[in-house]
Amino acid sequence: MPSLKDLKNRIGSVKNTRKITKAMQMVAAAKLRRAQEAAEAARPYAERMNAVVAGLAASVGGSPSAPRLLSGTGADKVHLLVVMTAERGLCGGFNSSIARLARVRANELLAQGKTVKILTVGKKGREQLKRDLSAHFVGHVDLTDVKRVGYVNAQAIARDVLARFEAGEFDVATLFYNRFQSVISQIPTAQQVIPAQFEGGATSSLYDYEPSEEAILADLLPRGVATQVFTALLENGASEQGARMSAMDNATRNAGDMINKLTIQFNRSRQAAITKELIEIISGAEAL
Amino acid sequence: MAGTLQFDLVSPERRLASVAASEVQIPGADGDLTAMEGHSPTITTLRPGILKAISAEGTKSYVVTGGFADITATGVSVLAERAVPVEEANAALFDSLLAEARDAAATAADKDTADKLVADILAMRAAAGQ
Numbered sequence: 001m002p003s004l005k006d007l008k009n010r011i012g013s014v015k016n017t018r019k020i021t022k023a024m025q026m027v028a029a030a031k032l033r034r035a036q037e038a039a040e041a042a043r044p045y046a047e048r049m050n051a052v053v054a055g056l057a058a059s060v061g062g063s064p065s066a067p068r069l070l071s072g073t074g075a076d077k078v079h080l081l082v083v084m085t086a087e088r089g090l091c092g093g094f095n096s097s098i099a100r101l102a103r104v105r106a107n108e109l110l111a112q113g114k115t116v117k118i119l120t121v122g123k124k125g126r127e128q129l130k131r132d133l134s135a136h137f138v139g140h141v142d143l144t145d146v147k148r149v150g151y152v153n154a155q156a157i158a159r160d161v162l163a164r165f166e167a168g169e170f171d172v173a174t175l176f177y178n179r180f181q182s183v184i185s186q187i188p189t190a191q192q193v194i195p196a197q198f199e200g201g202a203t204s205s206l207y208d209y210e211p212s213e214e215a216i217l218a219d220l221l222p223r224g225v226a227t228q229v230f231t232a233l234l235e236n237g238a239s240e241q242g243a244r245m246s247a248m249d250n251a252t253r254n255a256g257d258m259i260n261k262l263t264i265q266f267n268r269s270r271q272a273a274i275t276k277e278l279i280e281i282i283s284g285a286e287a288l
Numbered sequence: 289m290a291g292t293l294q295f296d297l298v299s300p301e302r303r304l305a306s307v308a309a310s311e312v313q314i315p316g317a318d319g320d321l322t323a324m325e326g327h328s329p330t331i332t333t334l335r336p337g338i339l340k341a342i343s344a345e346g347t348k349s350y351v352v353t354g355g356f357a358d359i360t361a362t363g364v365s366v367l368a369e370r371a372v373p374v375e376e377a378n379a380a381l382f383d384s385l386l387a388e389a390r391d392a393a394a395t396a397a398d399k400d401t402a403d404k405l406v407a408d409i410l411a412m413r414a415a416a417g418q
Contacts, residue, residue, distance in 0.1 A: 041302040048298065048367055052331065052358060151300040151369070210318050210332040219317075219333050220356060223369060230300055 004273065007266040011259060018255035024090065025248035032183070032241035038148075039180065039234040046231050053224045054198035055207075056217045067214070069162075069221040072195035073171045078115040080138075080170040080194075081106060082161065084177040084232055085125030086240045087144045092247030094178060094186065094240055099128040101188040102176045106133055117170055121157060121233075138169075149237055154230030161229075162222055165194055177232040178239035184246050186239035193228050196221060291325035294363035295341050297350060299371045305341065305348065312364045313340040314357050315412075323359045330359045334368060336385070336408045338415050349374040351416060353385060353409075374416055382413045 002010070060066050083102045085095045102125070106116045118133060120126040121141040130137075141157055143149065161173055173194040178186040209216055295309040312323045315337025321330075336353040354369035372381060386409050393402035 038301070042300055044296075044303055045298045045300045045367055048358065048365055052356065052367075056331075154300075206329050208328055208330040210316055210321075210330060216331060216333050216356065223354065227300060 002269075004266065004269055007262060007269065011262045011266065014255050014258050014262065018252055018259065021248045021251040021255060025245055025252060028091075028241045028245040028248060032238060032245055034148075035234065035238040035241050036180075039231075039238050042230060042234055046227050049220070049224055049227050050198065053196070053217070053220050056213055056220070057196065057198055060213050060217050067218045067221055069165070069194055069225070070196050070217070073168070075171045076114070078117065078170040078172075079109050080117045080119060080161070080164065080173040082119045082121065082157070082173060082175045082193075082229075083125045083129065084175065084236050085120070085122035085128075086236070087122050087124065087142075089124060090247065091240055091244035092250075094243035094247075095122075095124040095128060097186070097188045098176050098178055099125050101190060103129060103133065105174070105176075105190060106136065119161070138164075149230075149233045151226070151230050154233055155226050157233075158222065158226035158229045161194070162225060170194075175229065175232050177236040178243075180235050180238040180242060183242040186243055191228065191232065193225050196224060292343070293323065293325045293327075293361075295343070296363070296365040297339070297341070297352075297368065297371055298365065299368055304350065304371050304373070307341065307343045307345065307348075309341045309343040309364075311342045312366075313338075313342075314359075314364070314366065315339060315352065316357070323357075323364045326361050327359050327364075329361065330357075332357050332359070334366070336405065337412050338374065339366060339368075339371075349416075351377045351381070351412065377416055382409070382416075385409050386413075 057070055060070075081102055083098060085098050089095065102118070106118065109116050116133075116136045117138045118129065118136045119139045119141070120129065120137065122143060123140075126137070126140055139160065141160070143153060146153055164170060165173065172192065175189075175191045175193055177189055177191075179189045181187055292308040292310050293312070295305065295307055295312050296303065297305040310324070314321050314323060314332070315335050316332040317335050318332070320337070321332070323330075333356045334352055334354060336351075339350045339352045341348045341350075350368075350371050350373055352366065352368035352371045355367045355371075357364060357366045370385075386406065389402070389406045389409050393399070393406055
């Protein structure tokens with residue numbers, strides 16, 4: 001049975017924890033709004049880019065002169081997994097869910113006898129995958145110092161990936177990130193970026209192209225990769241804040257419950273102590 | 289000929305402009321072109337240069353690098369990797385662009401293209417009066 005003083009200290013510390021989680025929740029809420037705005041602002045570019053590239057890809061795709069970024073290397077041997085996670089923890093299952101998806105995929109590929117290379121973005125994912133997959137790590141992008149992800153960051157990652165592709169280091173690249181659905185739901189997503197895949201993509205033969213279709217496509221595909229990376233980073237950023245917000249909301253509520261329980265226990269013990277003292281006094285008086 | 293066309297300028301991070309313009313001058317990869325209402329549908333890539341949109345509110349100029357323009361009879365959407373209104377463009381921006389292009393030129397396999405990029409940026413800088 002803890003003493004009254006112990007209980008009092010305990011209540012004090014849980015109260016402090018509740019203040020911290022409450023503050024983190026509010027910070028996450030503010031950041032979430034900003035992240036959502038950023039994702040919203042980036043959407044028109046990404047959509048137009050995808051539509052045009054998809055249209056071009058549909059009309060050029062079949063020809064043997066199609067760029068390698070579209071047609072692939074012809075092999076399916078070496079897979080690059082780009083695992084995007086957060087730099088910080090305390091955001092519920094956010095990092096674990098991406099790491100889990102990536103691990104399942106990596107093990108599947110390894111079981112098929114393929115080579116797996118992993119590029120991690122964000123240190124939390126790296127820490128989680130280090131235990132069993134560290135032999136496959138080929139690089140790491142640290143975004144700790146980046147206050148607000150910009151297109152430059154995405155470009156840097158895309159450039160790294162493209163340089164590796166040019167050097168023949170892998171055949172297929174897949175991005176792993178959380179797609180933002182709502183504050184309580186983020187969907188871990190695997191998205192193949194190289195060779196490029198497009199849904200739909202009606203041939204737009206009505207257009208004049210300047211320079212040729214192939215040249216435009218060759219120019220746009222690397223930009224398309226950067227755009228996809230950027231979208232993934234933004235989705236991830238919004239998801240992270242959403243996940244943190246709901247995790248901290250839960251933590252705040254749990255701390256509240258705990259304080260209630262501890263307060264009841266504290267009051268009971270105090271009452272018990274008072275009753276005990278009274279009994280002692282009364283029985284002492286009776287004994288006289 | 290007083291018709292207008294919908295002009296949208298978007299960069300990956302935000303939408304810079306969305307106005308009804310009477311004409312848009314675009315620095316295309318194969319040369320400048322002006323889009324007006326009824327232009328035949330064209331997709332062109334951009335070279336670094338100054339993009340001008342002339343609308344009822346006056347002429348707006350933007351420094352754009354990389355990307356493409358999608359021109360139809362009723363609208364122009366320009367997707368530029370970097371787009372900055374000319375008024376906000378400063379020496380630092382051009383310096384960073386130039387440094388980037390020169391770095392690329394130093395390592396690029398395709399010397400001509402890389403050198404052209406540097407020349408384009410220099411020309412753009414001169415045009416912007418910096």
